[in-house]
Amino acid sequence: MGNRLSKIYTRTGDAGETGLADGRRVPKDHPRIEAMGEIDTLNSQLGLLLAELAEAQARWPDLAELIEVLGPCQHRLFDLGGELAMPEYQALTAAEVARLEAAIDHWNQELGPLEDFIMPGGSRLIALAHLCRSMARTSERRCQQLNAIEPLRAVGLAYLNRLSDLFFVVARLIARRQGCAEILWHAASAPADA
Numbered sequence: 001m002g003n004r005l006s007k008i009y010t011r012t013g014d015a016g017e018t019g020l021a022d023g024r025r026v027p028k029d030h031p032r033i034e035a036m037g038e039i040d041t042l043n044s045q046l047g048l049l050l051a052e053l054a055e056a057q058a059r060w061p062d063l064a065e066l067i068e069v070l071g072p073c074q075h076r077l078f079d080l081g082g083e084l085a086m087p088e089y090q091a092l093t094a095a096e097v098a099r100l101e102a103a104i105d106h107w108n109q110e111l112g113p114l115e116d117f118i119m120p121g122g123s124r125l126i127a128l129a130h131l132c133r134s135m136a137r138t139s140e141r142r143c144q145q146l147n148a149i150e151p152l153r154a155v156g157l158a159y160l161n162r163l164s165d166l167f168f169v170v171a172r173l174i175a176r177r178q179g180c181a182e183i184l185w186h187a188a189s190a191p192a193d194a
Contacts, residue, residue, distance in 0.1 A: 021086035031149060035142040036084045039160075042135040043077040046070065049128045056125055062177045063125075066170055069103045073163060080156050084146075092155050100162040107169050111176060117185035118172065125174045126182075133167035136160055 017025045018033060026033060050070055057063040079091035120130030140160040143152060175182045 021082075022088070031142070031146040032084055035139070035146045036081050038135070038139040038142045039077055039081045039084070042132065042139050043074055043081075045128070045132050045135050046074055046077070049125070049132055050074070052125055052128055056178075060177050063174065066173065069099075069166075070170065072099075073166075076159065077163075080159065083153065083156060084143075087150075090153065092153070092159055094155055094158075097155060097158045097162055100159070100166050104162070104166055104169050107173050111169065111172050114172075119183040119185055120171070121183050122175055122180045123178055125178065126171050126180065129167050129171035129174055133164050133171065136164035136167055140164065 016028055018028050019025050020032070050067060053063050053067050053070070057067065076092060076096055082089050082091060120134075121127050140157065143157055143160060146152060147157065172182065174180075
């Protein structure tokens with residue numbers, strides 16, 4: 001994939017269609033384009049999280065470990081987008097899924113068991129990690145919608161699933177390393193006359 005864009009606008013999408021790398025033209029709201037768009041949004045949000053982590057590591061040096069694990073995820077998400085644009089292209093491997101699982105298992109040992117539901121928030125970094133988690137879930141849903149009509153490789157679907165789990169663990173780990181209390185869910189009280 002050594003293509004370089006010499007011109008940013010092409011005018012070929014003005015009529016509501018876009019081209020895939022295999023030469024097909026599809027509507028811009030095609031499930032494949034929706035999936036690619038959600039992955040792009042997730043990648044952009046991850047970029048923001050990584051930038052914020054880089055700034056925060058001066059105050060909390062232990063956050064550098066998160067950058068080391070999350071940084072490659074941007075590239076793998078770009079690979080996944082490439083797989084969606086070029087169905088014959090295969091970049092993601094089961095080793096990437098295993099890498100995320102290893103990080104989850106390692107960090108969960110530090111965190112201990114989860115005993116309550118956790119709300120997104122507590123600090124900006126925690127909220128950004130939860131935003132990435134929810135965007136990863138949306139990306140996974142869009143890919144599953146596409147998978148129902150045009151089967152996808154299982155490794156990409158597994159990667160998005162583990163990535164959302166990783167972001168949840170990252171949010172908890174940020175709270176721990178920042179010394180910030182997690183916000184626990186409190187059920188609404190039942191009305192007295194119920």
